[in-house]
Amino acid sequence: MPASSQTSRHPAFATTLANGLAVLQCFRAGDPILSNRDLAERTGLSKATVSRLTYTLCLKGLLMHDAQLRRYRLGAGVLSLSHALLSGMRLRQLARPLMRELAAATGGTASLGVYDQRHMVYVETSRGHDLIAFRPDIGARLPVMASAMGRAWLAGAGPAQRQAVLDELERxxxxxxxxxxxxxxxxxxxxxxxGYCVSEGDWQADVHAVGVPLRMPVDGERLVFNCGVRVERLGAGGLRKEVAPKLRAMVDHIERLVTDGGHG
Structure with a gap:
């Protein structure tokens, strides 16, 4: 995942920093432990470069080395950076009680997310059920085209911004x-x-979801709310007739709170 040639030619571009970040971005929920060889294959960087980067990232607390497995995992320093980001998102605290109410009313999961590199990332989530198989969490990544949240983000974006993402997907x-x-x-x-977008089993086959973007940026971010419900809990047309209106009403309420509270 090296930077594009157009970006990397910019005189302000720091290649070593970009390579270090590319290493960190290789770790995912399904791949928490990776070797230097894994990282070299995923980033396209040489093994020697990856070795220097992993050594430095370990010194800075962003990676941990498992000597027995001879592999790396993310370090606590990454969690500290995430906490600084999340604690600065005041909208999370504002929306949390309303998201709990929506999740309880629908028997689904209400979440808040932001766009990041062809994905949506959850920054807050509330569950109205106890199903172990359907428990999205903070930090979970959703494909932007397959998910209701991603479609809502794209639909709410301006034509130029939407096309830029589609061009990136094409590449x-x-x-x-x-x-x-x-x-x-x-x-x-x-x-x-x-005023909403849906995904009926396109991301997870047994989950139907609806997404609604905020109409104004908050702290410079364009944020999207969604609500996902297991298919067996939905009646015929329930997603559009019941869940979507509840989600829209919640987002309208939050927008009024944001406007009154001076957020953004």
């Missing part, structure tokens, strides 16, 4: 773009007509 994930381009076009029309 890095053309399969996702081809598979869901028609669904995105429908999502944009849904957003214009109804």
């Amino acid at each position: 890095h994930e053309p399969e996702q773009l081809r598979k869901f381009s028609k669904a995105l076009a429908i999502a944009v029309e849904d957003w214009k007509a109804h």
Whole structure:
């Protein structure tokens, strides 16, 4: 995942920093422990470069080395950086009680997310159920084209910003773009007509979800709320008839609170 040639040619671009961040971005929920070889393959960097980066990242507390496995995992320093980010998002505290109410009313999960590199990332989530198999958590990443949250973010974006993301998908994930381009076009029309977007099993087959973006940026971020419900808990047309109106009402309420409280 090296930087694009256009970006890396900029005189202010710090290549070593970008390479170190690329190493950190290789770790995912399903891949918490990686070797230097794994990291070299995923970043396209040489093994020698990766070895220097992992050594330095360990010294800074951003990676931990498991000597027995001869592999690396993220260090506590990453968690400290995440806490600084999350604690600065005042909207999370503002929205949390309303998200709990929505999750309880729908028997689903209400979440708040931001866009990051062709994905949406949860920064807050509330569950109204005890299902072990369906427990999205803070930091979870969703594909931008397949998820209701991602479609809502794209639908609410301006044409230029949306096209920039689609161009990036064309370069890095053309399969996702081809598979869901028609669904995105429908999502944009849904957003214009109804103020929400849906994903009915496109990301997780047994979960239907609806997404609604905030109409104004907060602290410079364009944020999106979603609500996902297991299919067996939905009646016929329940996603659009019951869940979507509740989510829209919650977002409208939050927008009024943000405006009255001077956030953004």
